[in-house]
Amino acid sequence: MEIGPYAEYALAGGGKHLRPALVALSANALGKTNEAHITAAVIIEMVHLATLVHDDVMDEGRIRRGKPTLAAQWGNEVAVLFGDCLFAQALKLAAGFPTPEICRAVAMSTKTVCSGEILQTQHRKDFQFSRDDYFRVLEMKTAELFALSSDLGAYLSGATPAQRNGARQFGLAFGTAYQVYDDCVDLFGSESAAGKSLGTDLAKGKLTLPVMLARERATAQDRARLERLVQNWDQGAFAELLSILTQYDALQGAVESVHENLEKARQILRALPETHGREHLLALTKYLARQVSGLIVCG
Amino acid sequence: MEIGPYAEYALAGGGKHLRPALVALSANALGKTNEAHITAAVIIEMVHLATLVHDDVMDEGRIRRGKPTLAAQWGNEVAVLFGDCLFAQALKLAAGFPTPEICRAVAMSTKTVCSGEILQTQHRKDFQFSRDDYFRVLEMKTAELFALSSDLGAYLSGATPAQRNGARQFGLAFGTAYQVYDDCVDLFGSESAAGKSLGTDLAKGKLTLPVMLARERATAQDRARLERLVQNWDQGAFAELLSILTQYDALQGAVESVHENLEKARQILRALPETHGREHLLALTKYLARQVSGLIVCG
Numbered sequence: 001m002e003i004g005p006y007a008e009y010a011l012a013g014g015g016k017h018l019r020p021a022l023v024a025l026s027a028n029a030l031g032k033t034n035e036a037h038i039t040a041a042v043i044i045e046m047v048h049l050a051t052l053v054h055d056d057v058m059d060e061g062r063i064r065r066g067k068p069t070l071a072a073q074w075g076n077e078v079a080v081l082f083g084d085c086l087f088a089q090a091l092k093l094a095a096g097f098p099t100p101e102i103c104r105a106v107a108m109s110t111k112t113v114c115s116g117e118i119l120q121t122q123h124r125k126d127f128q129f130s131r132d133d134y135f136r137v138l139e140m141k142t143a144e145l146f147a148l149s150s151d152l153g154a155y156l157s158g159a160t161p162a163q164r165n166g167a168r169q170f171g172l173a174f175g176t177a178y179q180v181y182d183d184c185v186d187l188f189g190s191e192s193a194a195g196k197s198l199g200t201d202l203a204k205g206k207l208t209l210p211v212m213l214a215r216e217r218a219t220a221q222d223r224a225r226l227e228r229l230v231q232n233w234d235q236g237a238f239a240e241l242l243s244i245l246t247q248y249d250a251l252q253g254a255v256e257s258v259h260e261n262l263e264k265a266r267q268i269l270r271a272l273p274e275t276h277g278r279e280h281l282l283a284l285t286k287y288l289a290r291q292v293s294g295l296i297v298c299g
Numbered sequence: 300m301e302i303g304p305y306a307e308y309a310l311a312g313g314g315k316h317l318r319p320a321l322v323a324l325s326a327n328a329l330g331k332t333n334e335a336h337i338t339a340a341v342i343i344e345m346v347h348l349a350t351l352v353h354d355d356v357m358d359e360g361r362i363r364r365g366k367p368t369l370a371a372q373w374g375n376e377v378a379v380l381f382g383d384c385l386f387a388q389a390l391k392l393a394a395g396f397p398t399p400e401i402c403r404a405v406a407m408s409t410k411t412v413c414s415g416e417i418l419q420t421q422h423r424k425d426f427q428f429s430r431d432d433y434f435r436v437l438e439m440k441t442a443e444l445f446a447l448s449s450d451l452g453a454y455l456s457g458a459t460p461a462q463r464n465g466a467r468q469f470g471l472a473f474g475t476a477y478q479v480y481d482d483c484v485d486l487f488g489s490e491s492a493a494g495k496s497l498g499t500d501l502a503k504g505k506l507t508l509p510v511m512l513a514r515e516r517a518t519a520q521d522r523a524r525l526e527r528l529v530q531n532w533d534q535g536a537f538a539e540l541l542s543i544l545t546q547y548d549a550l551q552g553a554v555e556s557v558h559e560n561l562e563k564a565r566q567i568l569r570a571l572p573e574t575h576g577r578e579h580l581l582a583l584t585k586y587l588a589r590q591v592s593g594l595i596v597c598g
Contacts, residue, residue: 003417050383054380057375076356078420080353083383084382084413085414087383087409088386088407088413089406091390092403097399099398100394100397103390103394103399103406104394107391107394111384114380114384115384118301119301121380122377
């Protein structure tokens with residue numbers, strides 16, 4: 001098998017496997033897990049892994065999850081092609097289901113994820129990029145795959161269309177909360193916990209919520225200073241940037257947004273049947289709430 | 300639509316649309332074309348376009364079909380993501396068919412194409428790479444998509460499983476012939492007709508049939524000279540390389556291989572029902588035979 005070693009290498013990196021977990025938790029909230037859920041979880045994690053592998057080609061990221069990226073280890077060509085193989089293999093598995101439903105859902109979500117990433121790339125260092133734009137990109141590039149996870153978990157448990165839609169909406173809200181949290185970690189986390197260097201979003205010209213909030217709240221002078229820092233990003237300016245963000249309570253604002261989205265996710269859960277499994281989805285939102293609050297305590 | 304301009308740009312490049320043509324010709328050979336054939340042709344051309352866009356990222360190709368590549372025009376990030384979008388959109392269209400059959404076939408072929416490209420990348424400048432290896436890679440990276448085209452053309456015309464297999468085998472043989480021809484053009488064609496510079500395969504370390512044949516036939520001394528040229532490829536050595544290839548009739552040998560594969564394709568055709576449409580597939584093999592013979596006349 002020509003791609004075996006790459007797959008092993010990419011998988012050995014670990015990761016939190018949040019999306020497969022969401023498939024299983026959503027399945028148990030609305031029924032019982034079965035073999036099909038495992039396949040769906042594998043498919044979604046493969047799509048996610050493919051986007052990570054391609055991200056590292058584009059960002060020229062050298063370290064992911066504490067070790068050299070596939071692109072750094074084997075070169076960009078192998079990384080582009082291996083990512084393509086992962087997409088194709090995921091869709092091949094999806095096409096193994098008796099109806100085209102799964103294949104359709106996976107292909108649509110994949111398209112949405114890639115389109116979201118393109119939008120993000122098009123708006124690098126673009127201060128016209130509004131908070132609405134930010135949340136739209138985030139829903140496309142991240143929350144969509146969480147939504148697919150909880151949706152397919154529910155679907156393969158025999159959920160009703162309304163329940164399935166509820167599961168999907170839960171995934172969207174939870175995924176949004178997760179990405180805002182992740183954006184905060186890139187600025188206010190610790191390098192050891194994140195497994196990568198901080199400030200990588202700014203190095204790539206990505207404007208995230210804390211930076212947007214600080215910019216909105218800042219005096220004209222501080223805003224100009226912030227924009228200059230972002231325009232000509234230099235890792236040496238990280239401390240100066242953090243001091244501006246802190247001055248305008250940017251972390252607090254972003255953390256509030258995480259909590260709002262988690263609360264929205266919980267409200268959606270309340271409309272689903274009261275099952276034991278539903279409590280585990282609730283616990284997941286509480287876990288992320290604790291994580292994000294921890295950022296303020298440490299910061 | 301965030302990807303509209305990229306799609307327009309990539310499509311404006313033209314191309315021969317051989318794969319969509321094969322869908323239509325195969326459809327007419329075994330039945331009648333219908334709306335589904337158009338969708339299948341679009342899907343296959345999108346997959347093909349996605350691989351071209353990603354090829355240009357990997358090869359750092361700057362010119363394709365006589366104009367700057369998407370990667371050269373908009374950067375590698377956009378090119379990687381746009382390629383991913385094309386794959387996803389193709390699979391989304393494939394999943395629109397009532398049964399998962401098309402989706403499965405497209406995903407499997409896509410996986411084969413990417414695996415073939417990985418194999419090729421792994422064997423750059425590798426003189427252990429045998430002629431069998433060469434044909435295996437070629438079948439995977441090129442002929443597979445031709446096989447998919449004629450297979451789906453037949454399938455969507457209501458062909459029997461045996462006829463469908465015949466159509467697929469025809470696509471494999473014709474696709475193999477086409478890629479060997481294309482490999483010859485890169486060495487013996489004219490830059491204006493090819494729409495790109497010659498010698499690009501060697502610049503990427505790809506060993507193609509003419510080079511392999513010359514190496515097999517050469518004296519120990521010429522073989523060493525050939526290997527040195529390939530190992531430290533420099534466009535300035537193109538004339539020297541051509542003189543070695545000519546000395547050992549490498550073009551003639553490769554052209555014979557094209558004709559053999561075309562003859563194989565014709566034999567497969569003879570097993571299909573005698574229809575008017577079958578004659579058009581036959582004409583296609585004759586067209587390629589004339590093209591490849593033209594290389595010797597001009598060379």
